[in-house]
Amino acid sequence: MFLRTEKIIFQGGAGVVDCVVDHPEGAPRGWALVLHPHPLYGGTRENKIVTTMARACVERGLVAVRPNFRGVGASAGEFDQALGETADMVELVGQFERAYPDAAAGAWVLAGFSFGTAVAAHLYTQRVEQRLRVPDRLILIGCAVQRFHAREVSLPADTLMVHGESDEVVPLSEGLDFARVRDLPVTVVPDGSHFFHGKLLVLRQILQTHLSGL
Secondary structure, three states: OOOEEEEEEEEEOOEEEEEEEEEOOOOOOEEEEEEOOOHHHOOOOOOHHHHHHHHHHHHOOEEEEEEOOOOOOOOOOOOOOOHHHHHHHHHHHHHHHHHOHHHHOOEEEEEEEOHHHHHHHHHHHHHHHOOOOOOOEEEEEOOOHHHHOOOOOOOOOOOEEEEEOOOOOOOHHHHHHHHHOOOOOOEEEOOOOOOOOOOHHHHHHHHHHHHOOO
8 A cells, every 4th residue: 555645636738637646655766657548438547557556656765646637537628539638747747846846856757557658658759859857767558559649659768568468458469569660678468458457466566677776
């Protein structure tokens, strides 16, 4: 469990962005922005993959921010195909940096699951294009960027992509096609489904290993 979780409201282009912030024990070593799956198919910040990613980050001493996208929970607006959601996350990053300067000064992890991978990839690309600080780690689980590919994305060579072998929502072949043209490695979890049923401990270990260098 998280040491302490607080609710906080940020402001996006459509209004309120309803978030929770998970705090580690002791002074934070940085922060993580963890993005949830498709809002129209039950995706929320409480998704078990999202909380698994957040927990792995908190264990590394990071403050983890889990927003609800537009139209989910108390967040304002309606689903916007990753465009409005990305714009909201751009605003959220700046507001987080002002509200939590100590955490923002440390390491930064950007992580997404399924639909959240599209928002994460677009946010990372926008930061590159604007020559702003980019995250120290980018994590894409069940990568669905191709499905919300409004623009070409620029991703770092050390991006962690994890995909279930038996993903029934985003087929492994789709994730591999995305990775192939970008020369990115993919970690495949044998017999893993989209939601990694029965494989969360494996996923957690992969995340812990990847974050150990922070």
